[in-house]
Amino acid sequence: MAESLALPRDTSNPVVSALTVIAVQLAGALFLRQFLLIDDWRLVIGLLLLFGAALVLMERVPSLEARVEAAFARHSRLALLLGIAIVLAFPFVLEGNTYALHLCVISMLYAVLALALNFQLGSANIPNFATGASYGIGAYASALLALNFGVSFWLALPVAAVVATIFGFLLGIPSMRTRDSYLALVTIAFGVVIHQLLNNLEFTGGPNGLVGIPAPELFGHSFASPLVIFGQELPSQANFYYLSALLVLISIVFARRLHDSRVGLAWNALRTDELAARCQGINVTWYKVLAFAVDAFLAGFAGTIYAFYVGFISPDNFTFLVSVTIMTMVIAGGMDNILGVIVGAFLLTLLPEKLRAFSDYRILFFGVTVIVFLMIRPQGLFPQRLRRYGH
Amino acid sequence: MGLTASSPVVLEGENLTMRFGGLVAMAEVAFTLKRGEILGIIGPNGAGKSTLLNIITGIYIPSSGEVRLEGERLNGVPAHKIVARGIARTFQSSRLFGDLSVLDNVIIGRHTHTKAGVFDAIFRRGRAKAELDAAAAHAETLLKSVSRGLHEQRHRPAGELAQADRRRLEIARALATDPKVLLLDEPSSGMDDADTDALMDDIRAVCAQRPDLALMIIEHDMRLVASLPHRVMVLDYGQKLADGPYEEIRKIPRVQEAYLGRKAAQHAGA
Amino acid sequence: MSELFLQQLLNWITLGSIYALIAVGFSLLFGVLNIIHFSHGDVSLLAPFLALSVISAIGSALGDAGSLGTFLLALLVAIAITGVIGVLLDLVVIQRFRQAPAMMALVATVALGIVLRELIRHLFPNGSNPHAFPRLVEGDVTIAGFTIPLFSVMVIVVSVLAVCALFFMLNNTRLGLHIKAVSQDRDAARLMAINPGRIFRATFFVASAIGAIGGLFFSSYAGMARFDFSIDVGLIGFSAAVVGGLGSMPGAIIGSLLIAGLDTLVQATVPNGASYRLVFVFLLVIGVLVFRPSGLMGRSLVEKV
Numbered sequence: 001m002a003e004s005l006a007l008p009r010d011t012s013n014p015v016v017s018a019l020t021v022i023a024v025q026l027a028g029a030l031f032l033r034q035f036l037l038i039d040d041w042r043l044v045i046g047l048l049l050l051f052g053a054a055l056v057l058m059e060r061v062p063s064l065e066a067r068v069e070a071a072f073a074r075h076s077r078l079a080l081l082l083g084i085a086i087v088l089a090f091p092f093v094l095e096g097n098t099y100a101l102h103l104c105v106i107s108m109l110y111a112v113l114a115l116a117l118n119f120q121l122g123s124a125n126i127p128n129f130a131t132g133a134s135y136g137i138g139a140y141a142s143a144l145l146a147l148n149f150g151v152s153f154w155l156a157l158p159v160a161a162v163v164a165t166i167f168g169f170l171l172g173i174p175s176m177r178t179r180d181s182y183l184a185l186v187t188i189a190f191g192v193v194i195h196q197l198l199n200n201l202e203f204t205g206g207p208n209g210l211v212g213i214p215a216p217e218l219f220g221h222s223f224a225s226p227l228v229i230f231g232q233e234l235p236s237q238a239n240f241y242y243l244s245a246l247l248v249l250i251s252i253v254f255a256r257r258l259h260d261s262r263v264g265l266a267w268n269a270l271r272t273d274e275l276a277a278r279c280q281g282i283n284v285t286w287y288k289v290l291a292f293a294v295d296a297f298l299a300g301f302a303g304t305i306y307a308f309y310v311g312f313i314s315p316d317n318f319t320f321l322v323s324v325t326i327m328t329m330v331i332a333g334g335m336d337n338i339l340g341v342i343v344g345a346f347l348l349t350l351l352p353e354k355l356r357a358f359s360d361y362r363i364l365f366f367g368v369t370v371i372v373f374l375m376i377r378p379q380g381l382f383p384q385r386l387r388r389y390g391h
Numbered sequence: 392m393g394l395t396a397s398s399p400v401v402l403e404g405e406n407l408t409m410r411f412g413g414l415v416a417m418a419e420v421a422f423t424l425k426r427g428e429i430l431g432i433i434g435p436n437g438a439g440k441s442t443l444l445n446i447i448t449g450i451y452i453p454s455s456g457e458v459r460l461e462g463e464r465l466n467g468v469p470a471h472k473i474v475a476r477g478i479a480r481t482f483q484s485s486r487l488f489g490d491l492s493v494l495d496n497v498i499i500g501r502h503t504h505t506k507a508g509v510f511d512a513i514f515r516r517g518r519a520k521a522e523l524d525a526a527a528a529h530a531e532t533l534l535k536s537v538s539r540g541l542h543e544q545r546h547r548p549a550g551e552l553a554q555a556d557r558r559r560l561e562i563a564r565a566l567a568t569d570p571k572v573l574l575l576d577e578p579s580s581g582m583d584d585a586d587t588d589a590l591m592d593d594i595r596a597v598c599a600q601r602p603d604l605a606l607m608i609i610e611h612d613m614r615l616v617a618s619l620p621h622r623v624m625v626l627d628y629g630q631k632l633a634d635g636p637y638e639e640i641r642k643i644p645r646v647q648e649a650y651l652g653r654k655a656a657q658h659a660g661a
Numbered sequence: 662m663s664e665l666f667l668q669q670l671l672n673w674i675t676l677g678s679i680y681a682l683i684a685v686g687f688s689l690l691f692g693v694l695n696i697i698h699f700s701h702g703d704v705s706l707l708a709p710f711l712a713l714s715v716i717s718a719i720g721s722a723l724g725d726a727g728s729l730g731t732f733l734l735a736l737l738v739a740i741a742i743t744g745v746i747g748v749l750l751d752l753v754v755i756q757r758f759r760q761a762p763a764m765m766a767l768v769a770t771v772a773l774g775i776v777l778r779e780l781i782r783h784l785f786p787n788g789s790n791p792h793a794f795p796r797l798v799e800g801d802v803t804i805a806g807f808t809i810p811l812f813s814v815m816v817i818v819v820s821v822l823a824v825c826a827l828f829f830m831l832n833n834t835r836l837g838l839h840i841k842a843v844s845q846d847r848d849a850a851r852l853m854a855i856n857p858g859r860i861f862r863a864t865f866f867v868a869s870a871i872g873a874i875g876g877l878f879f880s881s882y883a884g885m886a887r888f889d890f891s892i893d894v895g896l897i898g899f900s901a902a903v904v905g906g907l908g909s910m911p912g913a914i915i916g917s918l919l920i921a922g923l924d925t926l927v928q929a930t931v932p933n934g935a936s937y938r939l940v941f942v943f944l945l946v947i948g949v950l951v952f953r954p955s956g957l958m959g960r961s962l963v964e965k966v
Contacts, residue, residue, distance in 0.1 A: 174951045182956070185950065254513055257519075260512075263512050266502060272491070276486040276487070276488065277499075278474075281475050324771050328768060328772070367779060370769070
């Protein structure tokens with residue numbers, strides 16, 4: 001039957017498939033741990049080759065990929081619980097390495113940004129070179145609230161997201177009329193305007209930015225102090241690790257629910273053919289603006305956490321290059337594929353950091369990697385998949 | 392039911408004129424379409440057939456004249472709202488959502504009958520999911536009724552379908568909007584005779600299941616025009632040349648020569 | 662007419678001409694290839710570095726780095742090499758994205774721009790720092806009692822000539838007609854035995870060479886060559902082409918003059934205008950595109966259904 005082509009059924013032993021899930025997740029976690037902890041660039045390259053080999057294997061042997069996928073579909077609950085357990089336990093296996101923990105936090109914030117952009121770029125194919133600007137608006141809005149009005153992190157978080165969303169709507173308005181390259185330029189222009197304003201206005205601190213953003217507190221525990229769990233002391237970055245992990249989880253839930261909803265379908269429809277989408281009754285204009293707003297909303301959250309995490313922000317954290325990097329994460333990871341986008345975000349955050357041996361050549365290397373990647377694997381690491389119903 | 396002498400008019404156009412800059416693509420065309428009626432539209436390329444469809448569906452705004460659906464003016468109503476009011480269409484060069492599954496294509500056709508927004512999708516997932524599952528169930532039934540073969544391929548990407556199935560899917564997607572009027576833009580284009588015959592049977596079946604549905608078909612294939620529509624309207628240079636049963640319009644010599652072509656004229660005479 | 666006003670007017674047209682030389686390349690490439698070559702600005706601003714390299718190469722080989730002849734030769738060589746680099750980039754990278762979605766090509770060429778800037782930084786001696794770049798001509802002329810710098814006169818005259826030559830080439834030569842044919846319908850052109858690959862290469866050469874003139878003028882105008890000049894200048898050239906309407910040469914020129922005009926006006930009238938010039942310029946870009954979604958002279962997007 002044709003059906004079996006599209007819906008791989010797991011016919012193997014349930015124990016085997018459960019073990020597959022466990023093995024794949026543990027292997028992923030182990031890989032990330034080693035990647036974070038090693039210093040020697042030769043080992044970094046070695047691990048990357050290993051990663052590449054795994055991808056090639058998956059592509060060459062589709063039955064293997066299908067089996068892993070089916071195993072995850074069958075044991076989705078196990079996969080979820082184990083995934084959460086791994087994320088919770090991860091800081092404990094980093095040997096108290098604060099730099100590794102720091103990289104995890106930054107990678108997760110970029111994962112949120114990439115997931116945010118994915119609504120637009122992946123689901124609806126709307127170019128947006130201003131996610132970095134929305135990220136900056138969130139960061140500045142919350143930092144200004146905290147510095148000038150003593151607003152706590154927990155209140156600043158939603159307020160900054162709302163501010164970013166309002167700007168997202170504003171940015172979305174031109175998308176009602178412009179398209180493609182023209183829309184791309186509108187978003188680039190918006191990003192430049194925001195960056196220049198942050199750079200020149202007095203109350204944003206000009207090029208020096210804002211300093212002394214206080215660390216958040218929760219039930220009397222300051223996020224600037226070490227985190228003690230079960231008698232184990234973790235560096236202070238662990239506070240933000242768990243906070244960012246929570247935000248990533250929320251973003252994944254958002255992304256999945258929207259993808260599997262009427263809204264996600266409408267975005268996919270206008271991605272392929274705007275006119276045909278209109279002729280199915282989809283208010284294309286509204287859905288485009290909505291995509292901008294959702295992107296800005298999540299980016300605003302990420303910006304707030306970033307501001308309170310590093311304690312100082314400046315316009316140079318939110319440039320056009322940041323937006324381009326986020327776009328690349330989505331494209332390289334796999335448009336409209338949640339796992340792909342997250343992997344893309346981790347890879348492109350960690351890669352330049354891990355190649356510090358080439359310190360001065362990092363940006364060059366980054367540019368070359370992006371080009372080569374787009375040339376040899378334009379569909380991304382994990383291409384988009386068809387939806388399924390009745391599960 | 393179906394078409395009777397007393398069937399009410401569902402869709403009518405009056406004085407429809409369309410100018411693009413200095414070019415007049417359509418001049419004072421009027422038409423009516425009754426409930427349950429099938430209206431064929433013929434005419435040479437550039438005669439204004441597609442322009443008429445685009446005006447009715449709100450893609451173009453006519454320079455003058457008006458379109459009324461059950462007495463209500465449609466001028467200025469945006470395309471996506473016209474769908475909600477009950478006019479659905481297909482395209483000459485079938486415009487499916489090629490990277491989505493066949494089933495998803497039809498579910499998207501249910502857009503105007505579902506409501507969930509961003510907030511529902513995230514915070515009231517149960518409700519949103521139930522609604523979408525119902526839409527999926529509806530879409531499955533619809534696919535099955537339009538074509539069993541298509542239903543069996545429902546999990547394939549629409550872009551992989553064969554030409555005839557693409558047409559069927561476009562019709563199913565349009566029917567998913569629960570239209571009162573269905574507009575088909577050259578459904579048989581790019582298909583051979585066998586495929587066209589099969590498609591005609593499918594269209595007949597669709598109409599038999601929905602006796603109230605009014606159809607407007609733009610066609611070049613004279614076998615289809617001869618057998619399917621109750622009435623045929625002939626357009627030429629943006630003007631209405633004739634309007635009547637096929638048996639009548641095919642006798643008009645100018646129609647025979649200019650619009651049916653010599654071969655079709657022989658065919659009609661045979 | 663006051664002296665100051667005249668000075669601003671000249672400044673406007675000079676800057677507008679420089680932007681236009683870069684913007685026409687963006688527009689030409691889009692018209693023919695239907696993709697955004699975002700790194701066109703970076704290619705254009707390779708020219709000043711190439712010119713400096715040629716001058717120092719001639720200097721070390723012949724001990725003749727200062728003469729006018731050397732300088733002119735260096736400029737011509739730089740323009741030619743830039744054109745060739747444009748062609749090479751197409752062969753190595755950009756042609757892979759001809760069939761890809763527009764966003765892929767855009768992101769890839771953004772990355773290409775990063776690579777080009779970094780290459781200048783690493784390959785040119787002391788490339789991270791600014792390098793003095795000479796005024797192409799010094800001195801003033803007096804016309805009707807007004808003193809006008811010769812440099813402005815030269816920039817304007819050369820730009821007008823270059824653009825006229827481009828128009829002439831597009832409208833009156835075989836190559837130009839082929840370029841137009843390919844930009845209108847690639848497949849039809851192929852049927853008429855036009856080799857699109859050759860046309861693409863020719864277009865890249867012409868666009869990059871004209872951009873190189875703009876790049877040389879810009880460095881000369883600023884008095885220095887910097888590896889990161891192309892970020893702003895490239896973006897402004899791209900904006901001018903888009904505001905004017907991608908694919909339209911007159912549009913690119915009008916867009917350049919419009920942006921240069923606002924740029925000059927803001928710097929002359931708004932307090933602290935130099936810091937806010939990009940804010941105004943890009944708000945203008947957004948404003949124009951909201952009201953004219955396909956640019957001032959762009960082909961409107963009526964879709965065939």
